[in-house]
Amino acid sequence: MAGDEDSARLSLRERKKLLTRQALIDAADAMFAERGFDKVTVAEIADAVNVAAKTVFVYFPTKEDLVFHGEDEVLRTLVDRIRNRPAGTTPLDAVVDMLSEAMTTSRIGAVTELERLHRTVGDSAGLKSRMRLMWERFELAVAAELADETGEPPHSPRPRIAAAQLVLIYRTMASPEVMAYVRARPKTRQRQAFSEWLTVARDMTGEGIGDYARRGD
Template sequence: MSDDQDGDGTRLSLRERKKLLTRQALIGAAEEMFAERGFDKVTVAEIADAANVAAKTVFVYFPTKEDLVFHGEDEVLGTLVERIRNRPAGHTPLDAVADMLGEAMTTSPDGAVTELDRLHRTVGDSAGLQARMRLMWEHFELAVAAELAEETGEPPYAPRPRIAAAQLVTIYRTMASPEVAAYIGAHPENRRRKAFSDWLGVARKMTGEGIADYAKRAG
């Protein structure tokens, strides 16, 4: 998909393209400043100035400063739920999550390491960002639990879908941890896929001891 198209391939209007470019400029400026100086030492006014917009314009695109860090949250969550919902026959939610993570690393091992490193350097010791990250994982758990409950016919807050969701998101959360990023980054480039797979394999096996066959789709 090109930058001037939306998710279904429809060409964007000039106004929509300008909005997209402004959003991308704000994200780029924020990420560069956060990585260089730390989240708490960068002001919204500085980000706006770097993107050549007024400070109030930032909040049109991002309701809070923290949202500039977690700008891809909705897209990632949507993909996660979609992969669980559309998994093939014979596959479990655990299979879907593990396959999704494995494909992400296979597609771009260096990109995945770089992105994880950027995120964790940005979050750092910022209490506000750490709280925001915990809230993000909570949103993921609730959304996955709702999807599993709908599929299995259980209430959203019944024990099984909620506990299964927590474990599935824990895998995702673990693979996005600083420890995994450091472990992968410590390996030569040609060994990074293997290093990631090692971590993912352990996470999948240990989680699978509890929910391996939960909601397995009939063949």
């Protein structure tokens, strides 16, 4: 019985931690959107959630991590789609299909987290630098997945170059420029506009890596 009680208490503790983490994210997002990242302090975010400033760093080691809180989930989704793609398809197919499927939601679900990042980053030099590190992390993770699948050495050029191009498609489709282009169209034309961009990105990339790592039947 004691073990069951300990499990219940741990479960409650974990739920409270998740709620606190989400409250910090929500407060930070709202403040950053209203005033900009550089004009908001960690102490202000902590005060809004009624916790000590040092508590914020328990959940987020740096202030920048409050902005990039969804980075791990975005990366996990990208790598999972490549890893679990069907037979007969390529990594390029997997990324394009993932973005195409996102168009079934009204908010273009697969890119909304990256859209939020772009809005928050704005003109902040520190956040721009952090975003470049994020993209590099994505490329390295995808390259590692491709190298593992194809049996190539981790630092060989083919998986690394392919990864850079695959991440570039994802990065481009979530860029402020593309999303502004899409949302400038009537709602009935937005999906088509997004698809047009994605088709060009696929065709131009496919000339170089279109048949790379095609999975056997």
